[in-house]
Amino acid sequence: MRGLVIKNTGSWYTVKTDDGQLIESKIKGNFRLKGIRSTNPVAVGDYVQLITNQEGTAFISSIEDRQNYIIRKSPNLSKQSHILAANVDQALLVVTVNYPQTSTTFIDRFLAGAEAYRVPVIIIFNKSDILSEEELHYEKMMCTLYETIGYKCIELSAATGEGVELLRPLIKDKKSLLSGNSGVGKSTLINQLIPDAEQRTAEISEAHNSGMHTTTFSEMLELPEGGYLIDTPGIKGFGTFDIEKEELTSYFKEIFKFSQDCKFSDCTHTHEPGCAVIKAVEEHYIAASRYQSYLSMLEDKDENKYREAF
Numbered sequence: 001m002r003g004l005v006i007k008n009t010g011s012w013y014t015v016k017t018d019d020g021q022l023i024e025s026k027i028k029g030n031f032r033l034k035g036i037r038s039t040n041p042v043a044v045g046d047y048v049q050l051i052t053n054q055e056g057t058a059f060i061s062s063i064e065d066r067q068n069y070i071i072r073k074s075p076n077l078s079k080q081s082h083i084l085a086a087n088v089d090q091a092l093l094v095v096t097v098n099y100p101q102t103s104t105t106f107i108d109r110f111l112a113g114a115e116a117y118r119v120p121v122i123i124i125f126n127k128s129d130i131l132s133e134e135e136l137h138y139e140k141m142m143c144t145l146y147e148t149i150g151y152k153c154i155e156l157s158a159a160t161g162e163g164v165e166l167l168r169p170l171i172k173d174k175k176s177l178l179s180g181n182s183g184v185g186k187s188t189l190i191n192q193l194i195p196d197a198e199q200r201t202a203e204i205s206e207a208h209n210s211g212m213h214t215t216t217f218s219e220m221l222e223l224p225e226g227g228y229l230i231d232t233p234g235i236k237g238f239g240t241f242d243i244e245k246e247e248l249t250s251y252f253k254e255i256f257k258f259s260q261d262c263k264f265s266d267c268t269h270t271h272e273p274g275c276a277v278i279k280a281v282e283e284h285y286i287a288a289s290r291y292q293s294y295l296s297m298l299e300d301k302d303e304n305k306y307r308e309a310f
């Protein structure tokens with residue numbers, strides 16, 4: 001029997017079979033996945049085969065090849081890693097111009113990480129209902145900036161529901177990873193999209209912050225119109241630890257385009273003569289904030305501190 005892993009509570013996995021049954025399953029034997037030493041061989045989003053033993057217990061017997069997977073390195077610097085989700089179609093990055101303010105550096109780092117994983121991102125600007133005219137103007141500018149680079153942007157209010165209808169068709173029948181800083185309204189948005197999700201807001205975030213929810217249970221929440229939201233507590237972005245300095249340029253889409261015209265093929269766009277990227281920044285074809293984010297990530301590479309990406 002084939003199914004989709006929609007919940008992982010450590011030892012048990014909830015599998016939704018192709019004919020719609022929910023089956024609590026265990027893992028059979030030892031899975032060894034190519035090249036990954038993982039604390040959890042099976043993750044939410046995996047398509048698996050189930051077999052049932054004579055006592056009626058269901059076991060996951062094999063995993064289908066993954067289209068992608070989001071991985072987190074263990075904090076204790078061991079070679080072990082934890083797979084947060086597999087087969088993710090896109091990421092929804094929830095940001096707020098204010099209350100709290102999401103920095104462009106945070107957005108750009110997230111986008112670069114998502115590029116590295118080849119996961120498309122939709123940027124959701126939340127809390128439009130409480131923004132001043134000036135803040136709304138800034139929000140529109142940000143939308144224009146990121147749309148120009150090639151990211152879909154949506155302005156909405158998770159609290160009032162205004163604008164949420166624009167999002168629905170974009171997430172239908174897809175597995176979307178929900179991300180964003182604490183307090184931006186992810187749980188509120190889940191409650192709008194899935195009326196019976198009953199996600200606790202605000203008060204639970206304090207628990208997250210104090211590290212009570214650092215256990216890595218993952219769950220996919222089913223959308224009424226089809227598709228899933230992946231809500232992984234504690235994930236703030238994609239790990240960028242695997243990105244090589246030379247690759248960084250390619251994860252900033254517009255910087256990459258201009259870099260084709262740099263004089264030197266190994267140009268880092270920091271000081272080199274004939275750098276087409278620096279020229280484009282000076283001429284405002286590349287936003288200064290984007291270039292700053294690029295430089296800050298480059299600096300991390302120098303200092304080798306990018307393990308903290310999560």
Ligand SMILES: Nc1nc2c(ncn2[C@@H]2O[C@H](COP(=O)(O)OP(=O)(O)OP(=O)(O)O)[C@@H](O)[C@H]2O)c(=O)[nH]1
Pocket residue numbers: 126127128129130156157158159160180181182183184185186187188189200201202203204205206208
């Ligand atoms: N005015 C307004 N408030 C909102 C909106 N969305 C969320 N909030 C409020 O912002 C606070 C934080 O919202 P949550 O949904 O808990 O945020 P979260 O992203 O889930 O936070 P964590 O779970 O800590 O990551 C709550 O008090 C919400 O009521 C919105 O669109 N407008």
Ligand SMILES: [Mg+2]
Pocket residue numbers: 186187188200201202205
């Ligand atoms: Mg929350």
Ligand SMILES: [Zn+2]
Pocket residue numbers: 259262263267268269270272274275276277278
């Ligand atoms: Zn250059």
